[in-house]
Amino acid sequence: MSDDIKISIRNLYKVFGADPQAAMEHVRAGMDKADLLEQHGHVLGLKDINVDMRAGKITVIMGLSGSGKSTLIRHLNRLIEPTAGEVIVNGEDVLAYNEEQLRRLRRENMSMVFQKFALLPHRTVLENAGTPLEVRGVERHEWEDEAQKWLNRVGLEGQDNQYPHQLSGGMQQRVGIARALTSNADIMLMDEAFSALDPLIRTDMQDLLLELQEELHKTVVFITHDLDEALKLADHLVILKDGEVVQQGEPQHILLHPNDPYILDFISDINRARVLRVRSVMERTGEPRANIAGDVDADDTLESVIALSEGETGLSYRVLRNGKQVGILSVKNLVRALVPTDASDEGIRARAS
Amino acid sequence: MATYDFLFDRLGLRDWCEAGSSDGPMSMADLIGKSQGGNAPAPSIWDLPFPSMDALNDACPNFPQARELTKGLENGFLSIKDGLSLFLDPITQPLSWSLEAALWLFQTAPWWIMIPLLLLVVQLVARSVKLVGFVALSIGFLAFIDHYDYAMQTLAIIFVCAAICVLIGVPIGIAMSRSDTVQKITIPILDMLQTLPPFVYLIPLIFLFSVTEPKLYGIAIILYAIVPVIRLTNLGIRLVDEEVIEAADAFGMTSWQKLTGVQVPLALPNIMAGVNQTIMMSLAMVVIASLVSAPGLGVLVLRGIRNLELGVGLVAGLGIVLLAVVLDRVTKAALARVNAAQKH
Numbered sequence: 001m002s003d004d005i006k007i008s009i010r011n012l013y014k015v016f017g018a019d020p021q022a023a024m025e026h027v028r029a030g031m032d033k034a035d036l037l038e039q040h041g042h043v044l045g046l047k048d049i050n051v052d053m054r055a056g057k058i059t060v061i062m063g064l065s066g067s068g069k070s071t072l073i074r075h076l077n078r079l080i081e082p083t084a085g086e087v088i089v090n091g092e093d094v095l096a097y098n099e100e101q102l103r104r105l106r107r108e109n110m111s112m113v114f115q116k117f118a119l120l121p122h123r124t125v126l127e128n129a130g131t132p133l134e135v136r137g138v139e140r141h142e143w144e145d146e147a148q149k150w151l152n153r154v155g156l157e158g159q160d161n162q163y164p165h166q167l168s169g170g171m172q173q174r175v176g177i178a179r180a181l182t183s184n185a186d187i188m189l190m191d192e193a194f195s196a197l198d199p200l201i202r203t204d205m206q207d208l209l210l211e212l213q214e215e216l217h218k219t220v221v222f223i224t225h226d227l228d229e230a231l232k233l234a235d236h237l238v239i240l241k242d243g244e245v246v247q248q249g250e251p252q253h254i255l256l257h258p259n260d261p262y263i264l265d266f267i268s269d270i271n272r273a274r275v276l277r278v279r280s281v282m283e284r285t286g287e288p289r290a291n292i293a294g295d296v297d298a299d300d301t302l303e304s305v306i307a308l309s310e311g312e313t314g315l316s317y318r319v320l321r322n323g324k325q326v327g328i329l330s331v332k333n334l335v336r337a338l339v340p341t342d343a344s345d346e347g348i349r350a351r352a353s
Numbered sequence: 354m355a356t357y358d359f360l361f362d363r364l365g366l367r368d369w370c371e372a373g374s375s376d377g378p379m380s381m382a383d384l385i386g387k388s389q390g391g392n393a394p395a396p397s398i399w400d401l402p403f404p405s406m407d408a409l410n411d412a413c414p415n416f417p418q419a420r421e422l423t424k425g426l427e428n429g430f431l432s433i434k435d436g437l438s439l440f441l442d443p444i445t446q447p448l449s450w451s452l453e454a455a456l457w458l459f460q461t462a463p464w465w466i467m468i469p470l471l472l473l474v475v476q477l478v479a480r481s482v483k484l485v486g487f488v489a490l491s492i493g494f495l496a497f498i499d500h501y502d503y504a505m506q507t508l509a510i511i512f513v514c515a516a517i518c519v520l521i522g523v524p525i526g527i528a529m530s531r532s533d534t535v536q537k538i539t540i541p542i543l544d545m546l547q548t549l550p551p552f553v554y555l556i557p558l559i560f561l562f563s564v565t566e567p568k569l570y571g572i573a574i575i576l577y578a579i580v581p582v583i584r585l586t587n588l589g590i591r592l593v594d595e596e597v598i599e600a601a602d603a604f605g606m607t608s609w610q611k612l613t614g615v616q617v618p619l620a621l622p623n624i625m626a627g628v629n630q631t632i633m634m635s636l637a638m639v640v641i642a643s644l645v646s647a648p649g650l651g652v653l654v655l656r657g658i659r660n661l662e663l664g665v666g667l668v669a670g671l672g673i674v675l676l677a678v679v680l681d682r683v684t685k686a687a688l689a690r691v692n693a694a695q696k697h
Contacts, residue, residue, distance in 0.1 A: 079602055107605035118600035122618045122694060132604045163694075183604065 006055040006219040012085030017042030020083045046243045056217040062230040063240035111180035115192040117172045119164040126160035132183030150178040170201035190222045231275045252280040273303040281337040282327035355411035370413035452567035459509040479686030507649035518579040526586025570642035577638040581630035589623025629684040
């Protein structure tokens, strides 16, 4: 399990202010964010972050604005320097890198997609997509094909010689994604990449990302403040609040077992039927059972099962994965799962009090 | 007895004051005091003089008078002048050469080559037929009233000085944008250059260089006109979208790649606005510089003032306005093209 961990963040702290190291002593001594700001004028941006990100998976970091999620993602390629802690990428501590090694990491191992696209306005779409290779010193005629290929892949055929300002927001972000893909890095950092787009285009882009992911298996770190987006994309979900991780794990698990009222607030508004999957609420059993109304797949959403049952709560379904029975789902359990549960007692708030 | 005698007595400096005191040159106030007779009325609080250098000198003859300040400054400057020109002369010599060469070129080339050439430059920079027509009309008018030579001299000086302003100013602006310390040091100097009355910095230059050398007015024009291009280069680079800079960092650009590939191209509209201002200010200064032998339309304006030749002065003044409008329109058109190429 541990060998496919691509990025590992260990005990990461970030303090903003005039003398972070001095303030760090107070944090280690147990001072909390509000006191630190009041007594020492320093802002505790991130507190004791521990996250493992697995290779080839999408890790989503979710939190409201000010929760430190954008700060966190910038620690991975050291656009922001941490105050304390470790960031381990491919088994190497990024924080020990010198300037040259860091530049190579940024050029070859990590690419980034930005909220406001951050394209170079004076370069054409093709030149923008080719930027990562051009930066490495690759000749134009060599990177042109590669940039072209990825532009076509994200659905921008024939726009090569346009300038970014001539494209719509959604198309500009496609250029941003093509640029990240051209670099051929196996880690992709996406900082609220779809937040500036309108909802329909956002859905399109999410689908595009999932489709690309199916084919390319990049290690994606995705930042968002939108829970629906997080649940749609995440293999691993990290919820951040005031610079601390409140809960992390499989999205389905968080949804069914939230450990904090903060998360409860978050998840109370979403359409659970569309997000929850059969596998999360089924009863695990290989035994055949009588009165089965039909077969469903383990990865089906509850919504599709409700549609199948036509609202009849007395029914039970056999749950299959790869054609083999893995469990039984009764519609009664399904309906029960649609009601949000209270935060469990193991939540950090419960522990704190 | 002077008002501030007590000060020096208290400080025990009386001996130093009197030591070898040869009466220095008398100030005007002393003379007046003497001529009114020695029996001054008892001092009242209303007559209390400000403890200025002159008042303190009354009390203590060894204390310097105010005029010694200006004199000291002058002597100080004169004493370093030789050393300074030894150093400044060689490094400013290329300026003289380029000004002489430009003046020679603009005047020797016949008008039927020069005018089409200028129009071609306008067309290349601005890509506007209308503007080319306007420039042709303006130069044609100046030539028709026999001001062609003067106008060409003025243009030659401006071309050289503005080009040097850009060559020096843009790197200084870049240095300012990269370091807050450099910015903090440079801004007061720029403020001073911009507010110092232009006549004032002609004075030390006259001491340093011979009035017959073109570099004298060249330096004056450059010092006066370089400020906007420095300021706007600095501003332009600092205003480049932070997220774009972040993207450049995230893709591993070196700082040189970032400067040439991102910062300067994105700051170009601002830099061009600075160049426009620099050209306008060189034009303003070229008139004042005619006081120190700069040729061109300014000489005619000066003649108008000196000899009260109203017509000569006015026509030359209008000629300068016409040149200013031409230069402004052409650089603005170039600026608009840059802006159009990279609006967000």
